[in-house]
Amino acid sequence: DKIHYADITISAVSPSQYPDDGIPEIVLAGRSNVGKSSFINTMVNRKNLARTSGKPGKTRTLNFFNIENELFFVDVPGYGYAQVSNAEQEKWGVMMNEYFATREELVLGVLLVDFRHEPTNLDIQMYEFFKYFNIPVLVVATKSDKIKKSKHNKHTSMIKKALKLESEDTFYPFSSVTKEGRKEIWNEILAYTRN
Numbered sequence: 001d002k003i004h005y006a007d008i009t010i011s012a013v014s015p016s017q018y019p020d021d022g023i024p025e026i027v028l029a030g031r032s033n034v035g036k037s038s039f040i041n042t043m044v045n046r047k048n049l050a051r052t053s054g055k056p057g058k059t060r061t062l063n064f065f066n067i068e069n070e071l072f073f074v075d076v077p078g079y080g081y082a083q084v085s086n087a088e089q090e091k092w093g094v095m096m097n098e099y100f101a102t103r104e105e106l107v108l109g110v111l112l113v114d115f116r117h118e119p120t121n122l123d124i125q126m127y128e129f130f131k132y133f134n135i136p137v138l139v140v141a142t143k144s145d146k147i148k149k150s151k152h153n154k155h156t157s158m159i160k161k162a163l164k165l166e167s168e169d170t171f172y173p174f175s176s177v178t179k180e181g182r183k184e185i186w187n188e189i190l191a192y193t194r195n
């Protein structure tokens with residue numbers, strides 16, 4: 001449960017810069033502000049490993065976080081900023097395709113969505129993008145502390161239905177405030193990386 005070592009290894013803009021350790025990778029995707037940085041920090045018990053709420057559109061890199069020399073969290077730039085140009089979006093797409101199409105180390109996709117809301121079209125596209133590349137998906141529904149327990153089932157169904165979540169994929173509510181889901185998500189991740 002305790003994480004002793006977690007550090008950013010590289011912010012890569014091209015495949016030649018990806019790490020060559022051969023250790024498994026978990027890619028993390030979600031729209032900007034969904035709580036992805038908070039998720040990373042909570043999972044590894046760090047306050048500031050991933051920067052929370054940095055400038056939108058600024059990070060156009062894949063950030064590889066080495067966790068215990070056992071796996072990488074690969075943080076991809078958040079999507080869905082209004083102010084990002086078509087050229088920027090195009091670059092994002094190229095970078096994502098390069099990574100997803102060729103990366104053998106990639107064992108699991110984590111898609112972060114906001115537990116409070118219907119997934120956006122971009123969330124659905126991201127889910128389909130994972131499925132297109134045959135990557136199993138773990139959906140993390142963030143900010144669960146903002147939803148009453150009595151409404152959890154309703155929101156869970158809403159999100160699974162909108163994404164058309166397949167049976168091999170998994171879903172967990174998560175909160176970086178209460179740490180709900182942290183343990184279950186670690187178990188799920190380790191089931192993929194330790195195989």
Ligand code: GDP
Binds near residue numbers: 078144145
């Ligand atoms: P990112 O842009 O996806 O990296 O999102 P951040 O991690 O920076 O979070 C965006 C905002 O949501 C910040 O104001 C966080 O404090 C807040 N936030 C993130 N996770 C949670 C959570 O689990 N519960 C609550 N209540 N707020 C959260």
